[in-house]
Amino acid sequence: MQALSKYLAVSFLLSALTACQPGLEDAENHLRDGRWQEAQQTLTQVLQQEPDSFEAQVLLAETRFYTEGLSAALTALRELYAQEPEHPALQRGLKALKVHFVALDELRESKDAAALQRYLDEVPNDFLAERVRWLLYRKTNRQDQALLSSLARSQDPLLQQLVAWEQAREAPERFAELLERFPDSPFCFAWYDALTSLHWQQERPAEAHSLLVRWKGELSDRDPQKAHVLLKQAEYSTEKQPAAALNYYQTYLRLFPTHPAGRQTIYTVREDFKERLGTADHRWLAEAAHERYMYQTAYAELSQVPPRSLQDHWQLAEYAMKAKYYPQARQHYETLKQRYPGSQEAGLATVALATLQRLNKAYGPARQQLAAARSAYTRQPRVQAAALWEEGILYDLQNKDADRARVYHQLLELDPEYEHAMEALWYALWHDYRQRDYARVIRDLTRFARYYEDHSLKPRFVYWLGRSHEALEQWDEAEAAYRQLENNPLMDYYTHRARARLKVLKQGGDDDYATTAYTGYQREVATFPSYAQAFEAAVKGDALALSPLQELLLLGQTPEFMQLASLSQEPRWQVLYGLQLQREGRYYDAVTRYRYLATKDDVYLPAAFPLAFFDHIESEAAKYQMNPFLAAGLIWQESQYKPDIQSWVGATGLMQIMPATGQQIAAELQLTDYDLTHAETNIQMGVWYLHTRHKTFEGNSLLAVASYNAGAGPVYRWLKQFGHLPYDALAESITYPETRGYVKHVFTSYWIYQHLYGRSGG
Template sequence: MKSRLKFHLLSGLLACSLSAALLSCSPPLRQAEELIAKKKYAQAQIILEKLQNEDPENLTAQALLGYSRFYTEGPLPALEELQPLQQKSPNSLPVRQTIQKLIQELQKFDALLRNPQAEALKIYIPQAPNAFLKSRAQWVLFKKLKASGLKKEAVKLAEMLKQETQDPFIQQLLDWESLSQKPEERERILDRHPKSTLRPLWYWQILDSQDKTPKANQLLIHFKEETEDDTLRAAILLRQGEYNLEKNPVVALNYFRTLLQNYPKHPRGRQLIYTIREKLGKYLSTADHQFLAQAAFDRYMYQTASGELQAAAPQDREGLYQLGIYARKAEYYSLARETFAGILRRFPRTREAGLASVQLAGMQRSNKAYNAALSQLRQTRSSYESYPEVYTEALWEEGIVYDFLNQAEKQAQVYKLLVETDPKSLHAAEALWIAVWQTYLEGQTSEVVRLIEKYRKVFEGDELESRFLYWLARAQESLEQKEEAKKTYASLAEGPLMDYYTHRSRERLRVMLRGGEDQYATRKYLGYKPESRQLPGWADAFKARLESTTLSKEDWPEALQLFYLGQWHEFLQIAENSSNDRWQYLRGLLLNQAGDHYNAITHYRYKAKENEIFLPVAFPLAWFETMEQEALKYQMNPFLVAGLSWQESQYKPDIQSWVGATGLMQIMPSTAEQIAAQMGMKDYDLKDPETNIRMGTWYLNSTHKTFEGNSMLAVASYNAGAGPVLRWKKQFAHLPYDALAESIAYPETRDYVKKVFTAYWIYQALYGKDAQ
């Protein structure tokens, strides 16, 4: 019997004879192993703790101690033993086998929690490996029984759990469940658990159950005072404003203004401005109108900004110039022209007069009066040379005029002068880029290197920095400065995945190190990894803590445990207004799982630029089986279809543009009719994802045919149409793919191509079977 028990242990865990690398087995170690095989973990733990004190280097004893503590105390105590071992000896066979066994145990638990049948939990609970998992299984069973209408059984289980458990997390859940039946006593939960991460959930649920009373306002004040989370504070400010909107409008205005001022990127900002104008307009002072105008302008609400500033009726030159800018942006051209002309009359020879003169020249350019615009700009430069800002603004506008006149060389000359005059001006980095690119197109490679190296400080820290450095390396390649180019590429290759030039640098570095062709968009498709879409559970949490360099009892806060238990609705109530990146990441996963890819993408693509943990939620793998099936029909990489869908529609099946383009890949109704005729489709619905993907992929293949398999030109054609792309192909036929992409004449299409291919490369990196 003993030999069979020991064999069972050896096959799943550790054994003295398992590897010559293990230490020889002492009688106490054998005794501990036999006790573990008999599931007498507490007795084994006593022996193993003694062994560890006697021989701290005995990895087998330490690993078995972690294993025992898992069954006697739970996952976190086990981690206290195993995490240092994992950091110290990650390749140790005893350590690896122990960890694998425990992960398998937690994976079984995760599968159990996902099982919709309550019976599986009832079977598991009596044989649960430890109190930690047992109490959580009991809680999930309680929730399932309650949801199924089995109230008596649920109440009985809750009472039993309340008597048995000493787990603080489960006690909090039971407390809240009990108090939820007594609305008048709900606030007591806040006193009982002052440090719980569930407090935001409790606050919101208490507030949602109350009217907009002074008591609710007071609760909001306490809520805001106790939190240091900026995202949560913004949500509370919004709620405070809403609660006071009817009875205390001036107070509400103060809350709303604070929110707009302190949280300029808040997603409700635009709607809040409309609310203030509609419901609080009569309470606005001149300062309020000025503030609201700036807030609207910062959010690209140009007509609103112009209207608010008109209401403020500025009389000083700074305010009038601002009004002119807002009016021009809002396309109120008469008002803009009148305002700028008034500044020239009332405040001649001032900075604002010079800037107004530049704006008037710009409006002449918009009316195609190019010669008149150039004449006024030159005069402005001459008259306001003592104002550097006016001088450089005039140069910038002059360059735009030359661009409309297709005089690229003159534009480059003007912009070189701009950079030389004031390398710190607002437009310096963009002006330098235009000058550098024209120099590159003229074949002056050495001059490209000279300009970029001379003016490094102009673009350092600017969003254009990676573009400058990439083309510096390309120029260095052409000049046979191979080592310098490799060094630059290697640095850029470590950049963020949402940067187009990170991917381009990786490819150029591959070509330089290994040879072969530059695969701009021709990587062979080797399949995808669907398992990467699995929601994380307790097993993933355990693995993550093992890989961490630190360990704390606070590693699994209550809010995170809600997620792992599958209480996603409650978790979302907390995570939505949290600055915690991990919680936000999990919220994004849940949005995607619910099919709300649009909100996940539009919210988390900006976060992904700052933290790549958000890439999987900003780039979901939705409807990919259909994309794969359709793309492979035409020998295309399905990730290119995914990247194009990401850019076109952010995966919103029923999205429709103002011109009528519909669905995932944004197909125009007229184009759809042509595609349907070619595909033999009589009835179709562009808002059906699979239908839209079929038609869009067919159309993308047709653009590939037009441009002989050139994916870059095919994608450009998908956006701009074949005609313009054929012209660009003829004009820049001598250029490599990356330079041709940089030379696309339409700014929108140039940006579109880069974004599509960046998304394509990200999908390949995240989900491709060949991804490293």
């Protein structure tokens, strides 16, 4: 076959290496002729005489691939690579061996079973032969039992497990044998799962529960598999052991606050156990719901618990407030004031009552309530800070920016550890920045740095610290600030802004939010592995490159891989899981699963940012000389690539087009019959509409994106009010919080798409 012929050609090149060394030349001849044992004996003798001969060590490692298998060869090759990774002899040896893995990859992709059979006649070692036999078995639709029986005699641990797994599919009770035979297998999760389900289906609950206890005992508290086990235990206990089921659910919700099944679990408990829930159950359910931002559910559960202490009353009032149950919140705050006068919580309740008046647009009474709180609780700094925070909001509603900054400076002096203190710092310093009081911005950000060290606003603070230094022409200090941000996760808007400013500091030029010139895209930013790639990575020390889970994918066991990867803590398997979701067209599932993980680690970006429908996006954007990555970023923000998604106000499809707007666009594009949930149609209409926003604002993408969200009218107002500011400051000054966040998110997504897939990089 072609790949094997290449191998012979590469091996022949080694003769140049050995021509002047008779022992090596003999070994090379044996190697080229397929006399592996003779080559190994010769090389062993050479190394006894010349133990430091790197060339002989390379040839011996290559020979061991044929005589002892891949594992032995890899052990030797890793040691050699660690010593001299670029040594010509090593590179030639690796190239010679890689040819076999390239051939294996060609066979994996081939639909020709005869080609697999022919390869078996010339395959050089058992590692390759057994994987080809497995591929051949799969290509016969798993019907060749004789072939499976021959594979059962394999000495390869992976093939032993795959064959046993395959046989257990026909006789599921054999999964118990697999767990005993391979107790440390990475596949145990799937076997435990299959066997417990079998016991349950066969109405053997004792065996199912016993196996779940054994399984759980092998897992750490935070292992995602444990979440799966706890949910199974709860499900299997619900009918006959409801108290135990509730305990399993409670443990699950406590240990796994971010697990995707958490919210549904709370709904399940409330529905299935509503007649059995006691006071303690209502409390932990309330806290679990609150932790998952299910505020209405949290209040509903906590209201079932009679309040007996100051903290009980306070928690109940706060839950009602967060649930936007304002009448109930008012009642709870009033009760708290009456029962616990003079306490800090009573003072905070007074401020909360002012907040309720402000929400009802009773600004005068709200201000009076705040004045009363500050007068009555002079020795309660937390109450004073809360009152100042609320007073600042009232000033903001009256467009009194200077007054808001003034009271927030007071708040910071009084209680910099107050829960909203860092938000107050932002509003105060942003007022000062727009007033060009850059020295004060620098002074305050430096002074309060320890308070925002772990705060979500830190990147924003550091960025505007850098911009303030720039304004004062303190170039080194500005660069130092941006350097703090440039390697942060790319999901952070300020990472990109810092990189842009560093580029301006180094090269000059403009920083105006203009999209870069589009020069095409590269689709394979993250790929499914091949055997050839895995071999190279394994030589370099990658322990996962040829691991059992990796080979599941390589050998076409995709469903099995997906089952195991879904609960893995290893980022590589998670990313491959996400890429497989994309391959299946499940873009929304991939985005929603990985978007939050990507905020912590860039490794998840390829899984979280699919290049979905991109050929159509590209062709539509080309009509208007638009960078298609901007449209891709906007789609990511609008719909997470779910074609039939619909918002509560009726916006529909990938680019979230309102029905009335859709009618106008359809008329312009002469579309007589259209469906906003049809991906290509929605892209056609949405890209055209984004183009019209660019035309309205003379090609400025920042203003076009803001207008896509808020309409042209508000953008004209912001231009009039803030048009004198640099574009990054203009984006920060957008008065609609939703649009301000929208612009940042769309541009962050655009920059990520450009970084991941743009041919010219990010």
